[in-house]
Amino acid sequence: MPTEDGMRPDGRSEAIDRMLRETGPAWQADIRAAGDRVKAAYLPLLLAAPAHGCEVVRDLPYGAHPRQVLDVYRPRGARAAPVIVFVHGGAFVRGGKDINAAMYGNVLRWFARRGCVGINIEYRLAPEAMHPQGALDVAAACDWVARHAAGHGGDPAAICLIGHSAGGTHAASYACDPSLGFMGRHLRALVLVSARLRADARPENPNAAGVRAYFGDDAAAYDALSPMAHAHRLALPTFVVHAEYENPLLDVYATEFAWRMAETRGHAPRHLSLPGHNHVSVMAHFDSGEQWLGEEILAFLESARG
Numbered sequence: 506m507p508t509e510d511g512m513r514p515d516g517r518s519e520a521i522d523r524m525l526r527e528t529g530p531a532w533q534a535d536i537r538a539a540g541d542r543v544k545a546a547y548l549p550l551l552l553a554a555p556a557h558g559c560e561v562v563r564d565l566p567y568g569a570h571p572r573q574v575l576d577v578y579r580p581r582g583a584r585a586a587p588v589i590v591f592v593h594g595g596a597f598v599r600g601g602k603d604i605n606a607a608m609y610g611n612v613l614r615w616f617a618r619r620g621c622v623g624i625n626i627e628y629r630l631a632p633e634a635m636h637p638q639g640a641l642d643v644a645a646a647c648d649w650v651a652r653h654a655a656g657h658g659g660d661p662a663a664i665c666l667i668g669h670s671a672g673g674t675h676a677a678s679y680a681c682d683p684s685l686g687f688m689g690r691h692l693r694a695l696v697l698v699s700a701r702l703r704a705d706a707r708p709e710n711p712n713a714a715g716v717r718a719y720f721g722d723d724a725a726a727y728d729a730l731s732p733m734a735h736a737h738r739l740a741l742p743t744f745v746v747h748a749e750y751e752n753p754l755l756d757v758y759a760t761e762f763a764w765r766m767a768e769t770r771g772h773a774p775r776h777l778s779l780p781g782h783n784h785v786s787v788m789a790h791f792d793s794g795e796q797w798l799g800e801e802i803l804a805f806l807e808s809a810r811g
Contacts, residue, residue: 516794517781521546525781529750532783536711536752540785544605547789551607554792559617561610562657567649568642570629575646576602578613578623583658587665587806589616590624590650592643594670594699596715597631611792612667615799622659624650628675631719636730637685639675639719643668644687647679651691665694665806669788670752671715673700677732677762681739689741694809696802698746699784702758703733709753733758736765742809744775744802750783775805 513522524546528539562577580586593600593609602609602625613623628634628642647666654661666689668676677697680689689695704720704727706713720730728734743766747759756778767773779787779798791799 516796517790518550518794521550521790521793521795522781525783525786529781529783532750533753536784539783543783543785543789544608547786547793548605548607550793551611551789554607554611554614555618556614559614561614565649567646572627572629573642573645574627575649576610576613576625577657578610578617578625579657579659580617580620580622583620583622585655585660585663586658587621587663587810588624588650588654588659588661589613589621589806590626590647590664590666592626592628592666592668592672592676594672595630596712597639597671597674597719598715599630600671602627607792608789609669612788615792615796616803619799619803621803622654622657626672628672631715635718636720637678637682639671640678640682640685640687643675643679644685644690647691661691663693663806663810664691665696665802665809666692667696667698667802668700669698670755670784671701671719673697674702674704674732676700677702677739678735680741680743681732681735683735683738688738692741694742694744694806695739696744696746696805697759697762699748699751699755699787700732700759701755702731702736702762703728703754704731705754707754711752733762733765736762737769739766742774742805744777744805746777746779746787746798748779748782748784748787752784755784775801777801
């Protein structure tokens with residue numbers, strides 16, 4: 506039951522809950538329009554969230570390209586704090602670390618207020634930067650974090666990489682594609698949220714043009730280039746998350762990725778389907794009052810740190 510101020514026990518407002526229930530079943534009919542509705546609904550909540558206790562240093566370069574920059578969200582007085590590195594989505598061809606006045610800084614601000622140093626990464630986009638350049642940018646950013654985390658109050662031995670949507674593709678490739686040679690160096694843990702773990706340009710994929718822009722026009726090569734091909738090689742502690750209402754097939758691919766990891770390891774990785782949420786709200790809800798996914802990630806990181 507909601508409280509007198511219209512909040513549910515899980516911290517989600519009744520208005521947001523109603524919007525999610527209305528949007529979810531129709532999500533796949535028009536993901537762009539539905540996504541815009543979700544962003545607009547969350548924006549006032551995120552702008553009203555407290556900003557105290559967190560310092561932000563913006564647009565630090567980790568490479569020479571104008572998009573090779575990152576923001577640092579750090580708790581005041583932090584020392585040897587866990588580090589959360591976030592890679593945004595955008596179907597490989599759009600998006601940014603700040604897609605409006607609050608997202609995706611909301612994610613890193615939420616973690617910073619809970620004692621973590623948050624890093625918000627920008628990266629080059631297709632078609633200018635085709636496969637594997639997104640993963641190479643993640644690698645360069647993680648190298649920067651490993652060198653500079655301590656100077657911002659972070660622990661370079663406790664870096665957790667979170668990738669959402671296309672950002673999850675780049676994060677997963679960095680962590681498990683042996684042809685790139687990184688295999689998640691510097692990382693203590695990996696979180697893949699609504700990630701595109703298998704490249705496809707199927708008719709039901711509304712972002713097929715973005716897949717072609719990044720992976721090329723030869724669909725026969727997609728399987729070998731996808732993180733899915735290397736899931737069995739992933740050695741890092743990994744948390745796989747998808748929303749109840751996903752872009753077509755992303756929930757299927759997340760489940761398949763977790764299964765391939767489980768088949769190799771002999772035990773299942775953490776795998777969560779976030780009820781009531783969609784592909785956008787799964788990240789937009791951070792710092793809106795609802796905390797379950799954030800708390801699950803913190804618990805996962807604590808277990809990964811041993």
